[in-house]
Amino acid sequence: MREIDRIAVGDVGPELLQMMENAGRTLAGLARSLTDETVVVLAGDGGNGGGGLCAARHLSNHGWDVRVVLDRPSDELTGAAATQYHVLKGTDATLGATGVESTGLSEAGLVVDAVIGYGLSGAPRGRGRDLVETANRAPSSVLSLDVPSGVDATTGETPGVAVAADVVLTLALPKTGLVGARGDLWLADIGIPREVYRRAGVEYDQPFSGETRVRLHANPPG
Numbered sequence: 001m002r003e004i005d006r007i008a009v010g011d012v013g014p015e016l017l018q019m020m021e022n023a024g025r026t027l028a029g030l031a032r033s034l035t036d037e038t039v040v041v042l043a044g045d046g047g048n049g050g051g052g053l054c055a056a057r058h059l060s061n062h063g064w065d066v067r068v069v070l071d072r073p074s075d076e077l078t079g080a081a082a083t084q085y086h087v088l089k090g091t092d093a094t095l096g097a098t099g100v101e102s103t104g105l106s107e108a109g110l111v112v113d114a115v116i117g118y119g120l121s122g123a124p125r126g127r128g129r130d131l132v133e134t135a136n137r138a139p140s141s142v143l144s145l146d147v148p149s150g151v152d153a154t155t156g157e158t159p160g161v162a163v164a165a166d167v168v169l170t171l172a173l174p175k176t177g178l179v180g181a182r183g184d185l186w187l188a189d190i191g192i193p194r195e196v197y198r199r200a201g202v203e204y205d206q207p208f209s210g211e212t213r214v215r216l217h218a219n220p221p222g
């Protein structure tokens with residue numbers, strides 16, 4: 001997936017923010033199918049957090065009550081996550097919660113886990129770790145973007161705490177680390193053209209057939 005990203009961003013396209021918009025919008029659509037109630041979005045500072053913040057915007061635009069909790073103060077966000085946060089400020093989403101106690105977690109109909117994706121390095125630490133533990137305390141279902149935070153996208157190993165996701169929306173290609181994982185697994189189309197897969201040497205039969213997401217498996221054992 002990293003190689004696909006590199007070829008897309010560096011050469012063929014789409015650019016990162018274009019793929020992220022598709023990811024975030026599709027994530028919001030899946031979230032809407034899972035709850036009519038408040039959605040709490042937990043977001044980190046990487047591409048995964050950026051996708052979560054984008055989804056928060058789409059959910060709020062569609063009238064959902066959205067509360068966002070970051071793994072750091074908003075003025076320390078960087079790159080695409082900072083860009084997404086800037087746009088999100090134009091919505092009615094509740095921003096700036098710094099403590100888990102202020103998120104309204106107990107009233108949430110769904111928690112979106114966009115803390116860490118395939119950029120996990122070592123056991124979750126600091127605020128990232130706190131947010132993983134927050135997701136696991138939530139009485140509602142948890143929807144993880146790309147991989148449950150804390151799970152190694154390649155090996156499936158968990159070097160420390162990890163989100164116990166009920167539903168996962170992974171992007172473009174199913175990650176090997178999700179094989180045998182619990183929960184419903186969905187795959188999102190983020191708009192990558194065939195040429196990118198061809199250059200990466202990946203044989204790719206598009207599975208979407210007119211949909212923006214497809215279900216890969218539902219509640220498998222283990």
Ligand SMILES: NC(=O)C1=CN([C@@H]2O[C@H](COP(=O)(O)OP(=O)(O)OC[C@H]3O[C@@H](n4cnc5c(N)ncnc54)[C@H](O)[C@@H]3O)[C@@H](O)[C@H]2O)[C@H](O)CC1
Nearest residue numbers: 019044045046047048117118119121122123124125128146
């Ligand atoms: N084409 C695509 O597949 C796209 C994928 N997107 C999403 O981007 C992420 C990968 O983004 P990246 O910036 O490389 O990394 P992450 O967001 O996964 O992680 C960085 C983030 O996590 C924090 N972090 C990492 N390790 C730890 C740790 N041990 N403890 C605490 N915090 C940790 C780090 O500080 C950063 O904040 C991919 O999974 C997709 O979800 C794009 O959105 C669209 C294109």
Ligand SMILES: [K+]
Nearest residue numbers: 116145147149
């Ligand atoms: K995640």
